Amino acid sequence: MTRLLPVVFAVAFLMPVSTDAHHSLAAQFDITATHTVTGAITRMDWRNPHAWLFIDVKDEKGQVTPYEVEFAAANSLYRRGWRQDDLPVGASVTITGYRARDGSRTLTANEVKLPDGRTLFGGAAPGAR
Amino acid sequence: MTARLSLLLVAAAATTMAAQAPAAPSSACPDDAHAKFHACAQAAMKTFTPQKTADGKPDLSGLWRRRAAAHEDLEEHPKTPDDAGATSAVVDPADGKVPMQPWSDAQRRVNAQKFLHHNAACLLSGVPTTMYMTGLYQFIQTPEYVVIQSEEAHPWRIIPLDGRPHLSSRVRLWQGDSRGRWDGNTLVVETTNLNARPYLDQRGRFTTEDATVTERFTLVDANTMHYQATIDDPLVYTRPFTIALAFRRNTQPNTEIWEEACFESNAEHMEHFRNVGFGIFPGISAAQAREMKRAFEAQGTQR
Numbered sequence: 001m002t003r004l005l006p007v008v009f010a011v012a013f014l015m016p017v018s019t020d021a022h023h024s025l026a027a028q029f030d031i032t033a034t035h036t037v038t039g040a041i042t043r044m045d046w047r048n049p050h051a052w053l054f055i056d057v058k059d060e061k062g063q064v065t066p067y068e069v070e071f072a073a074a075n076s077l078y079r080r081g082w083r084q085d086d087l088p089v090g091a092s093v094t095i096t097g098y099r100a101r102d103g104s105r106t107l108t109a110n111e112v113k114l115p116d117g118r119t120l121f122g123g124a125a126p127g128a129r
Numbered sequence: 130m131t132a133r134l135s136l137l138l139v140a141a142a143a144t145t146m147a148a149q150a151p152a153a154p155s156s157a158c159p160d161d162a163h164a165k166f167h168a169c170a171q172a173a174m175k176t177f178t179p180q181k182t183a184d185g186k187p188d189l190s191g192l193w194r195r196r197a198a199a200h201e202d203l204e205e206h207p208k209t210p211d212d213a214g215a216t217s218a219v220v221d222p223a224d225g226k227v228p229m230q231p232w233s234d235a236q237r238r239v240n241a242q243k244f245l246h247h248n249a250a251c252l253l254s255g256v257p258t259t260m261y262m263t264g265l266y267q268f269i270q271t272p273e274y275v276v277i278q279s280e281e282a283h284p285w286r287i288i289p290l291d292g293r294p295h296l297s298s299r300v301r302l303w304q305g306d307s308r309g310r311w312d313g314n315t316l317v318v319e320t321t322n323l324n325a326r327p328y329l330d331q332r333g334r335f336t337t338e339d340a341t342v343t344e345r346f347t348l349v350d351a352n353t354m355h356y357q358a359t360i361d362d363p364l365v366y367t368r369p370f371t372i373a374l375a376f377r378r379n380t381q382p383n384t385e386i387w388e389e390a391c392f393e394s395n396a397e398h399m400e401h402f403r404n405v406g407f408g409i410f411p412g413i414s415a416a417q418a419r420e421m422k423r424a425f426e427a428q429g430t431q432r
Contacts, residue, residue: 022200022263022281023249024331026211028401047392049251049282070398075264075280075387098210102404 022049029098029108037067037107038094041087046074053109055093069095070108156353160196160375167220167373170347170355179314179348184272187314187348192267192379192386195356199261199374200246200254202332203227218261220357221371227334228367232425236413240333244410245402247327251391252409253284253303255327256320256342257358261374267386275309275316283388288318295321301338303327316346326412329360336362337415352378364418 025031039055053069071077087093094113100106158169179187199218204227208214217225229237248254254262264280277286288309296306298321306322325338336342340362347355354376361369402408413421 023246024211027245027407028405031210048389049248049391049395050398052398073389075389078387100401100404102401104401104404106401 025098025108028100028102030101031098033098034096034110035099035107036094036096038092039067041089041091041093042066043089044084044087046077046084048073048075051077053087053093053095055095057105065105067105067107069097070106156350156375156377158349158353158375160353160377162216163197163199163218163372163374164216164220164225166196166375167355167357170349170353170373170375173349174314174347174355177314177348177350180351182270182272186270186272186311187316188270189268189275189316189346189348189354190270192265192384193354193376194265194379195261196375196377199372200258200263200330203330203334203372204332218372218374219370220373221359222368228370229334230365230367230422231429232422233335233365233418235425236421237333237335240328240335240410241331242333243406243408244328244333245407246331247409248282249395249402250399250409251282251394253282253327255303255323255336256286256305256307257344257360257372258327258329259284259286259304260344260356260358261372264389265379265384265386266376275318278386280386280389282391298322301325305342312345314347318344318346320344324412325414326410328410333410335365335410335413336360337364337413337418339364339415352380354378364415364422 037055037057039057041053042056043054045052045054051071051074053071055067055069056064057067058064095107095109096111096113097107097109157173158166160166182188182190197215197218198213199215201212201215203218205217205225206212206214219225219227222228248262253259259279259281260266260277262279262281266280267278269276269278273290275288275290277288279285284304286304286307288307290309290311292310293308295308300306300322301324302322303324303326305320305324307318307320309316309318311317320342323336323338323340323342325336328335340360343359343361345355345357349355355373356376357371357373359369359371360366
């Protein structure tokens with residue numbers, strides 16, 4: 001099954017939460033459409049000004065494509081309740097976000113879902129600090 | 130893991146609920162619209178008697194968070210997937226427009242298409258921009274100094290109150306050189322020696338090193354602070370202009386300001402910006418501004 005699902009809903013409908021970011025999101029990402037990927041966590045970098053999650057996305061042929069996913073600052077995630085061992089290597093997550101304009105396998109995350117459909121958190125790079 | 134994630138979800142939900150709960154006493158002044166807040170605060174500060182420090186000065190110390198955003202665009206801008214949106218932070222002129230000169234307005238549009246806010250590369254935000262970025266602010270106050278720490282790129286401002294002169298004009302700093310004094314219940318801070326590097330907002334507005342920024346901090350009630358900054362840079366603007374915004378005290382227990390250690394200039398991911406043609410704003414010096422203005426006006430003459 002192809003795990004990359006372009007979503008072409010109206011941006012305003014899908015994205016009720018705007019950013020309050022320290023630089024323009026649109027400079028780096030195509031904010032006209034969201035994409036959803038499901039993959040297994042390989043690494044989480046707790047950094048400022050953005051934390052990064054690395055996942056392996058497997059297609060129906062078993063081909064693995066690594067993705068990098070940008071989040072808000074590590075400080076912000078920590079304030080929301082994240083801790084370093086909450087997303088262990090190998091865990092499956094479904095991420096909806098904007099893809100990088102440079103064509104790389106990079107997303108900025110707006111929403112992360114667990115396998116049972118629950119939303120772990122939302123918001124890409126807001127200033128919810 | 131399921132149990133851990135459940136706990137995390139509960140914690141996240143509790144955090145959301147806590148964020149929505151009235152953590153502080155309500156303010157008489159609405160603080161989500163800059164001009165309305167400014168007008169209300171100007172009246173309220175005339176009658177409010179703030180808590181004083183041991184040396185008899187208004188006590189500004191504590192944790193604060195700025196309300197409506199201005200760092201995206203000083204002027205009114207809508208909420209979009211790229212912007213939180215806000216009313217204009219400009220209270221003078223009264224039309225809410227930044228009084229750009231024709232050349233600088235053209236230049237700032239070019240800036241916004243080519244250059245990102247320097248904070249993307251972990252550089253400091255400058256004055257006054259550092260006062261309306263994201264995150265918490267902590268004010269520490271002594272009879273001799275006011276220190277303002279903020280989380281976005283972890284800068285601090287150490288503001289002497291003893292009347293000492295500014296540094297030599299040869300010294301240029303990201304946060305400039307600030308000097309404070311008390312004007313009744315208002316802390317007045319004048320900042321010079323800026324380095325002409327930071328943006329004023331993500332729409333490409335800027336100052337040269339000739340700019341002088343005069344800020345006023347005044348308590349409006351126990352948990353609300355009125356902030357205004359007047360930017361005077363005759364090379365860039367047709368007249369001095371003033372922005373105003375609200376700060377609300379963080380009264381949630383056990384809240385602390387955290388260092389936002391920015392990772393190695395964010396170098397690893399700056400390539401994403403460079404790949405699509407963006408750089409970091411290099412700044413415009415006074416000498417460059419004069420030349421840009423001359424060239425712009427010469428083009429106009431030729432037209």
